[in-house]
Amino acid sequence: MCMDNSTSQRFGIPDYDWEHGARLRRAERGSGLGTRDSGFPPSPGDTAPGFGGPGGTWDAKCGTAMRGLWVCLAAALGLCIAGSTSSGQTAGETGGTPSTRGESAARVAGKPGPLAHTFSIVARDPVTGEMGVAVQSHWFSVGSIVTWAEAGVGAVATQSFVDPSYGYKGLELMRGGTPAPEVLKRLLDADGQREVRQVAMIDGHGRVSAFSGTLDIQAAGHHVGQQYSVQANMMENARVWPEMAAAFEKTRGDLADRMLAALDAAQRAGGDIRGKQSAAILIVKSTSTGRPWAGADRVFDLRVDDHPEPIVELTRLVRLQRAYAHANRGDELVSEKKIDEALKEYTAAGELAPEILELPFWQAVTLVVVGRESEAAPIFRRVFAKEPYWADLVSRLPAAGQLPDDKALIARIVALRPPK
Numbered sequence: 001m002c003m004d005n006s007t008s009q010r011f012g013i014p015d016y017d018w019e020h021g022a023r024l025r026r027a028e029r030g031s032g033l034g035t036r037d038s039g040f041p042p043s044p045g046d047t048a049p050g051f052g053g054p055g056g057t058w059d060a061k062c063g064t065a066m067r068g069l070w071v072c073l074a075a076a077l078g079l080c081i082a083g084s085t086s087s088g089q090t091a092g093e094t095g096g097t098p099s100t101r102g103e104s105a106a107r108v109a110g111k112p113g114p115l116a117h118t119f120s121i122v123a124r125d126p127v128t129g130e131m132g133v134a135v136q137s138h139w140f141s142v143g144s145i146v147t148w149a150e151a152g153v154g155a156v157a158t159q160s161f162v163d164p165s166y167g168y169k170g171l172e173l174m175r176g177g178t179p180a181p182e183v184l185k186r187l188l189d190a191d192g193q194r195e196v197r198q199v200a201m202i203d204g205h206g207r208v209s210a211f212s213g214t215l216d217i218q219a220a221g222h223h224v225g226q227q228y229s230v231q232a233n234m235m236e237n238a239r240v241w242p243e244m245a246a247a248f249e250k251t252r253g254d255l256a257d258r259m260l261a262a263l264d265a266a267q268r269a270g271g272d273i274r275g276k277q278s279a280a281i282l283i284v285k286s287t288s289t290g291r292p293w294a295g296a297d298r299v300f301d302l303r304v305d306d307h308p309e310p311i312v313e314l315t316r317l318v319r320l321q322r323a324y325a326h327a328n329r330g331d332e333l334v335s336e337k338k339i340d341e342a343l344k345e346y347t348a349a350g351e352l353a354p355e356i357l358e359l360p361f362w363q364a365v366t367l368v369v370v371g372r373e374s375e376a377a378p379i380f381r382r383v384f385a386k387e388p389y390w391a392d393l394v395s396r397l398p399a400a401g402q403l404p405d406d407k408a409l410i411a412r413i414v415a416l417r418p419p420k
Contacts (some may be wrong), residue, residue, distance in 0.1 A: 001142050005087075005232040006409050010056070011246045011376070012263075014118055019044065020097070021164075022206060023077060024272035031222065035128075036178060037125065046244075049242065057296075058352050066379070072209055075183065075191070078119075078236035081230075081272055087329045093404050094232050099205070117137060117138070117139065117159070117160060117217060117233050117272065117274070117288075118135055118136060118137030118139065118142055118146060118159045118232070118233070118234075118272065119134035119135070119136060119137075119198070119230070119232035119233075119235065119241065119244065119266045119272065120133060120134060120136075120146060120147075120157040120159060120230070120231055120232070120241055120258050121133070121134050121135075121157075121228060121230045121244060121248060121262045121263070122155045122156065122157050122200045122202045122208065122228065122229050123155075123202065123227060123228035123229075123232075123248065123255060123258070123259060124155075124202050124206045124208075124227045124228070125227075125254065125255040125284065126206060126227055126298060127224060128203070128254070128286060129133055129279060129285070129286025129287070130204070130254075130283055130284065130285060130286055130299055131149055131154060131155040131202060131204065131255075131283070131284055131286075132149055132155055132259060132281065132282050132283030132299075132300070133146070133147040133148065133149055133155045133156070133157045133278065133280075133281070133282050133286060134147075134259035134260065134262065134263055134279075134281040134282075135147060135157060135159070135263075135279060135281075135315075136263050136266070136271070136272070136276060136278070136279040136310055136314075137159075137272060137276075137277065137278055137279075137282050138171035138272045138275045138276055138277045139278060140277060140278055140304070140305060140306055141303065141305040142276055142278040142279065142280060143278065143279070143280020143281075143282070143302075143303035143304075143305070144280075144303065144305075145162050145164055146158060146160075146162065146280070147280050147281075147282040148164075148166075148167030148168070148170065148282075149169060149171075149173065149282045149283070149284045150171045150174075150284060150288075150292075150297070151284040151285040151286070151287060151288040151289070151292070151297035151298070152204050152284075152285070152286060152287040152288045153171055153174050153203070153288075154170070154171060154174040154180055154201060154203040154204055154289070155201070155202050155282070155284070156171060156199070156200070156201045157199065157201075157231065158198075159198045159199070159231070159233065160196055160212075160213065160216045160217075160220075160233050161193070161196040161197065162197075163191065163197065166184075166187055166197070166199050166201075167189075167333060169187060170183050170184070170187060170199075170201050170373055173186065173205045173268045174201070174204070174228075175309045179203055179205070179207045180201040180203040180207045180208055180209050181201075181203055181208075181209035183201060183203075183209075184199060184201050184209045184210075185209075187199075188211055194211070194213055194215065195211045195214045195215040195216075196213050196215045196233050197216075198210075198211065198212050198213060198216050198222070198233050199212065199218065199231075200224075200229040202228070202229065203225065204246055206225055206226075207228040208227060208228065208229050209224065209229070209287060209407075210222040212230055212233065212340050213233060214244035216233040216234075217234040218233075218234070218235075219232070219233075219234075219236070219237055219238040219240070219273075220232065220233035220235065220237040221233075221238060221241055222241055223226045223241050223244075223245045223311060225245055225248070228245075228248055230244035230245050230248065230266075231420050233275060233316070234267065234272060234273055234274065235270060235271065235272060235275045236269075236270030236271060236272070237265075237269070237270045238272055239270065240266045240269045240271065241266070243261070243265040243266060243268070243269040244262040244265050244266045244269075245260050245262075246265065247261045247264070248262040248265075249263035254298075255283055256281060256283055256300055256318055258300070259281060260281070260311070260314070260318065261316055263279065263311050263314075264315075267311055272366075274308055276308075276309070276311070277306060277307070278302075278303070278304055278305050278306060278307070278310050278315070279304045279307075279310035279311055279313070279314040280302065280303040280304065281300050281301075281302050281318065282298070282300065282301050282302075282378075283296050283298070283299040283300040283312070284298055284299065285297050285298075285299060299319055301316060301317065301333055302321060304317065319352055319353065320352075320353050320356070322352055322361075323349045323352035323353035323356065323359065324349065324353075324407045326348040326352065327346060327349040327362070327363075328345070328346065328347035329342075329345045330342040330345035330346040330349065330363070330366070331343075331362075331366075333345060334366055334369075334370070339370050342366065343363070343367075346359070346360070346363035346366070347363075349363075350363070352363075357383045357386055357387050357390065358384055360379050360382065361379075361380075361383045361390050362392055363379060364376040364377075364379035364380045364383070365397065365402060365403060368403060368404070368409070368413070369400075369402075369403065369404070371388075373409070373412075375415075377413075377416060380413055380416045381416045384416055384417040384418065385418055388417050388418070388420075389419035390413050392412070393414070394408055394410060394413050395414065398410065
């Protein structure tokens with residue numbers, strides 16, 4: 001079944017344009033929610049004229065079979081949304097206080113954007129000033145569209161029927177000094193489809209605000225706490241976001257630990273009614289290094305795009321990133337001639353990720369370079385015993401300046417490999 005706009009109106013479904021093919025990480029490519037030229041109202045991102053969204057502008061007659069399929073899905077979901085609205089759904093205004101919004105589906109014009117029914121948290125660590133977003137959903141690659149953060153500026157989660165420009169424009173306004181609650185209010189006021197949104201924002205001062213639209217699929221809601229907000233929609237039950245808040249508040253550890261605990265609590269409380277598929281975490285520093293292109297402003301930027309246990313996998317990736325952070329710090333300390341401190345960092349890296357044999361391999365290489373071959377030998381031996389191909393790499397390192405150009409030394413190291 002292929003619906004044109006008049007058909008959708010007869011069913012009482014908003015005049016939506018449904019396209020799911022693209023996942024925008026940065027809204028300078030367009031917010032995907034309509035332009036002056038496309039016939040749809042501009043989104044809060046106010047995309048450039050002539051750009052009609054992730055898949056281009058939309059014609060009224062379902063121009064391809066794939067687009068027709070999504071419009072049919074829109075019909076089914078639209079009817080579900082209408083049903084939830086008629087049952088008296090309430091939505092929290094910014095700041096987390098629930099209130100009834102009297103706008104009906106008929107007033108929501110234009111397309112709502114990609115689906116990202118999910119649970120998420122935005123938060124700031126009052127001690128370190130780090131800020132971030134963590135999310136899980138039963139939708140592919142949720143982290144590519146929901147999570148937004150900039151060092152020293154703030155963090156945004158934009159979900160339900162997503163408009164990515166809440167992330168881009170939200171950070172832009174916060175960068176200019178506008179508090180997060182005022183930023184969210186401005187963008188919502190400019191959005192004709194706000195009742196299908198769910199958005200949370202926090203700025204560099206810990207000011208936080210959230211919004212859940214009346215047309216978010218139930219169970220849906222949010223809770224704003226001290227320097228954090230949790231929000232969820234299309235959940236199995238309404239316990240999900242209160243459990244997230246409780247877990248975040250009681251968990252000890254750094255911001256990543258606490259945000260992961262919130263995600264885990266959400267899943268244990270029931271989670272997304274559809275199940276689980278992807279997850280992500282993005283944490284940035286309290287101030288910018290001025291080198292964002294080098295990744296220096298990001299503490300964690302990890303995504304699990306498709307996995308049967310996305311939170312478990314995300315937790316594993318956080319552990320690995322901690323290990324590699326220790327290894328990188330070790331390299332920095334070696335360059336500063338602080339060898340003993342560097343070795344402590346390498347040891348910490350190996351303890352966090354004992355399955356990654358590359359970490360001790362480079363630790364052993366460093367020991368050789370600083371003249372401590374006897375300490376390197378047992379490390380090489382352990383690595384070569386489990387993964388012998390590392391011994392083949394050793395002879396290539398002198399030409400790259402990574403080991404001394406000493407044939408006898410290289411032969412001694414390679415000889416540590418067990419016989420075949």
